[in-house]
Amino acid sequence: MSANTTLRWIPDGNRFVSTDSTGHSVVLSTSDENIGMKPSELILSALAGCTSVDVVGILAKKQTPLSHLEVEVTAEQDADPPWTFRKIHMNFKLKGKGLTEKNVQQAIKLSEEKYCSVGATLRGVAEITTQFTIIED
DSSP states (O other): OOOOEEEEEETTTTEEEEEETTSOEEEEEOTTTOSSBOHHHHHHHHHHHHHHHHHHHHHHHTTOOOSEEEEEEEEEEOSSTTOOEEEEEEEEEEEOTTOOHHHHHHHHHHIIIIIOHHHHHHTTTSEEEEEEEEEOO
């Protein structure tokens, strides 16, 4: 299995476009440019996205499909370059008919321990914690 992406610099500033192997793109920039996502925060989005894909799929297989999922990610970084992430916290808010704490907890745990490649990559450097809230449907 392999993965790839191509990043292209937009020559009039600190803006970039990254395109993945399926042709989907995302704009990245510095906070000064304020046009795209900051690359460091794109890592947090990738973690949330990777885990969310797993959680949605696992819950669907458990016959408890979601009607809403939101993940807020907060992180602490070192004060000095390269500003490495040391703590990352994901707060899941889920809604769906028949959701139980047990099913949600199992889905998040399976993602963390078995499926999410982004989390597996970051876990060696950063402590990743999670919590969740089930919103009444």
